[in-house]
Amino acid sequence: MxxxxxxxxxxxxxxxxxxxxAGNSQKYYVGGWRTRRPVWIKENCIHCLFCWVACxxxxxxxxxxxxxxxxYDHCKGCGICARECPAKSPAIQxxxxxxxxxxxS
Amino acid sequence: xxxxxxLTGNEAVALGMKQIAPDVVAAYPITPQTEVVQIFSxxxxxxxxxxxxxxxESEHSAMSAALGASAAGAxxxxxxxxxxxxxxxxxxxxxxxxxxxxxxxxxxxxxxGPINIHCDHSDVMTIxxxxxxxxxxxxxxxxxxxxxxxxxxxxxxxxxLPVAVNMDGFIISHAVENIEIVEDEVVKExxxxxxxxxxxxDAANPITMGPVDLQDYLFEHKRQQIExxxxxxxxxxxxxxxxxxxxxRHYDLFxxxxxxxxxxxxxxxxxxxxxxxxxxxxxxxxxxxVGLLKxxxxxxxxAKEIVEALKGVKTIGVMDRAESYSNTGGPLxxxxxxxxxxxxxxxxxxxxxxxxxxxxxxxxxxxxxxxxLQKVTETGEIEERIIHYGVRD
Amino acid sequence: xxxxxELATRDGKFCGGHRLCPxxxxxxxxxxxxxxxxxxxxxxxxTGCLEVSTxxxxxxxxxxxxxxNAFENAAATTSxxxxxxxxLKKRKKFGLEDSKYNxxxxxxxxGTYDIGFQSLSGAMERGHRMLxxxxxxxxxxxxxxxxxxxxxxxxxxxxxxxxxxxxxxVQYRKELTDIIAAHYIPYVAQASPSNWKDLTRKVExxxxxxxxxxxxxxxxxxxxxxIPEDQGLELHRIAIDSCFWPLFEIEDGVKYTxxxxxxxxxxxxxxxxxxxxxxxxxxxxxxxxxAEEQKRIDERWEMLLRRAGELD
Numbered sequence: 001m002x003x004x005x006x007x008x009x010x011x012x013x014x015x016x017x018x019x020x021x022a023g024n025s026q027k028y029y030v031g032g033w034r035t036r037r038p039v040w041i042k043e044n045c046i047h048c049l050f051c052w053v054a055c056x057x058x059x060x061x062x063x064x065x066x067x068x069x070x071x072y073d074h075c076k077g078c079g080i081c082a083r084e085c086p087a088k089s090p091a092i093q094x095x096x097x098x099x100x101x102x103x104x105s
Numbered sequence: 106x107x108x109x110x111x112l113t114g115n116e117a118v119a120l121g122m123k124q125i126a127p128d129v130v131a132a133y134p135i136t137p138q139t140e141v142v143q144i145f146s147x148x149x150x151x152x153x154x155x156x157x158x159x160x161x162e163s164e165h166s167a168m169s170a171a172l173g174a175s176a177a178g179a180x181x182x183x184x185x186x187x188x189x190x191x192x193x194x195x196x197x198x199x200x201x202x203x204x205x206x207x208x209x210x211x212x213x214x215x216x217x218g219p220i221n222i223h224c225d226h227s228d229v230m231t232i233x234x235x236x237x238x239x240x241x242x243x244x245x246x247x248x249x250x251x252x253x254x255x256x257x258x259x260x261x262x263x264x265x266l267p268v269a270v271n272m273d274g275f276i277i278s279h280a281v282e283n284i285e286i287v288e289d290e291v292v293k294e295x296x297x298x299x300x301x302x303x304x305x306x307d308a309a310n311p312i313t314m315g316p317v318d319l320q321d322y323l324f325e326h327k328r329q330q331i332e333x334x335x336x337x338x339x340x341x342x343x344x345x346x347x348x349x350x351x352x353x354r355h356y357d358l359f360x361x362x363x364x365x366x367x368x369x370x371x372x373x374x375x376x377x378x379x380x381x382x383x384x385x386x387x388x389x390x391x392x393x394x395v396g397l398l399k400x401x402x403x404x405x406x407x408a409k410e411i412v413e414a415l416k417g418v419k420t421i422g423v424m425d426r427a428e429s430y431s432n433t434g435g436p437l438x439x440x441x442x443x444x445x446x447x448x449x450x451x452x453x454x455x456x457x458x459x460x461x462x463x464x465x466x467x468x469x470x471x472x473x474x475x476x477x478l479q480k481v482t483e484t485g486e487i488e489e490r491i492i493h494y495g496v497r498d
Numbered sequence: 499x500x501x502x503x504e505l506a507t508r509d510g511k512f513c514g515g516h517r518l519c520p521x522x523x524x525x526x527x528x529x530x531x532x533x534x535x536x537x538x539x540x541x542x543x544x545t546g547c548l549e550v551s552t553x554x555x556x557x558x559x560x561x562x563x564x565x566x567n568a569f570e571n572a573a574a575t576t577s578x579x580x581x582x583x584x585x586l587k588k589r590k591k592f593g594l595e596d597s598k599y600n601x602x603x604x605x606x607x608x609g610t611y612d613i614g615f616q617s618l619s620g621a622m623e624r625g626h627r628m629l630x631x632x633x634x635x636x637x638x639x640x641x642x643x644x645x646x647x648x649x650x651x652x653x654x655x656x657x658x659x660x661x662x663x664x665x666x667x668v669q670y671r672k673e674l675t676d677i678i679a680a681h682y683i684p685y686v687a688q689a690s691p692s693n694w695k696d697l698t699r700k701v702e703x704x705x706x707x708x709x710x711x712x713x714x715x716x717x718x719x720x721x722x723x724x725i726p727e728d729q730g731l732e733l734h735r736i737a738i739d740s741c742f743w744p745l746f747e748i749e750d751g752v753k754y755t756x757x758x759x760x761x762x763x764x765x766x767x768x769x770x771x772x773x774x775x776x777x778x779x780x781x782x783x784x785x786x787x788x789a790e791e792q793k794r795i796d797e798r799w800e801m802l803l804r805r806a807g808e809l810d
Contacts, residue, residue: 019557022563024556025557027557028557030517049502052502052509054731056518056524057520073515074514078521
């Protein structure tokens, strides 16, 4: 998602450095920072949302009070979610961020 | 037409602020500006104005709170002097960069080192590169009038830059003059309401202000600032024209006084211009062709117009009430010399640094100076191009 | 108080795609604070990690109005926003008459305990209706881990390095929460994102007050503390259980309440040991500093208990 397109000139941007597209950091990809990725094991999840409230990156998707999985564009793989998961059988596993591992997730 | 009443410069400015009735004023007392804050506080306490007055704990917070208020969508003002301006310096620059049209009277006073409470222009000269619009007045009437015009200039959609309305500490701020006051309702209509295009309190359109602006965008935002600066002269003239129609008092970027046929010209800022006029009148009677160019808009600097006005002048004495410690004279001198370069010309340009720390500059002093400049005109000989006038050896 | 399910519906004021480090406490603190806010929010933010990582032009992680001015003036700037709101509401501009707004300022410990201290004190004293949140990670992390007045005794930072002669920071941290309480403002508290319930309740309470409030929130910095990225919240729990970071609140400057009392107080070593910044304290010649820190923590905890009426 980087900035491959030509950047706008001074006439084409709001004055004073104002950003008028609130929350547009969501268009910015930080998933590449990960060395490990959290993997959600749905059947173990008790939907307590402890992972959601502990995530620094707003990268856990919740709909109607239920966990839906991870937003891998914005998860940086810190692993806090996996540590905070209280489920008896952990519902989040951290796995190495490499090609082979991605196949079995 | 308005009333004529006797007021000090500070009283006139405080009254002007009441008439403008900004949404928010955040200010801190400092000599010689203190009265402005005190008088305004009394207006608020008596219910004469419904401005939110934020009694901050420092000038840094004064400008910070004014910035926050302006960003939120309010018309915001502050006022200061000297070290107060130096303390708020950081935010002075940010205000301009965020394009927030704050208005600030500055009651000019020497900056400390060692401490001195009297007039010179060493305070305001430190913000001359901040992209604030700097207006100066010769007396309380002009300070008041400049203040009434300031919001219109600052808030103009082509500009959106802050304006400082300068007046000389004590000489103007504490001296009583008969001033023509514009009626409240007329001020209200002239100044109008402030409706920013984007503001923090617009919940439907949230914005981020003051982001991290790195090598890929900061230059573009600075270029926008330059564009606004280019348009200031035109807007100042337009607003001044409207003001003249309302009040009969005419203002331009600068004032020319007996300059048409002048061979010697003084260029001055602030109250000294008034003293210079008296000296010029006296020497004109003796046949010396001398005139004055009084700066009103100092930043942005109307270089082209000034050079045009000085056409035919043989000797120019640039009066600086501040040093720049560069071995190249005071700041105004550097501006004038740079402006003159483009037209070639043969005029001699000299610098008179004077009045530091409130040292008097009398009519007699100015007559002396004009006589010296006249001698240069006649002989073409210059002993010293930069004179520190009135300092003891 | 809101449940997590309710909080999740209020999510979205602070978005992903920001550039805070993995495992940064400030990201968790900000999300929890903003989720507790029910009304419109204007955020003021001091220069620091949170600000530089969330507003890199042309991107912003803030899906709410946000202003950054400078390092030392988040409180003064936000007080100006709040004053503007009062003025414009009074003058019936922009349809603000019936609106509800929360004004929240964020600053790190550098921008709050140190350079922004005066601005904060002024804003609190003036009584603006605003919540100031300090995310305290105990050093100037944004510029590369320099000591602040919030840095704990003995910590190895880049300007209080543990050297041959000097064993890290030689001063105790200052207790800003107590200082702000001495302004006798309506509400002051200390919180931790490891206890979201307590934190959420405190933010909700602070925002319900018609006046100034201050919440000091511990915030792990994996880089500065030299801990693994996933350990922050666990460390917070130890900070609380060792009483290094007690959870308490002070109403109107006088009414102290301890919000959590550990069943067994953990020794300060449990808090220090996992953190690389305190590694040198475990050398025999530096161990006296651990004893000193323990003494300070014990004395402070006792003082808090006494003020809360839990000790005779």
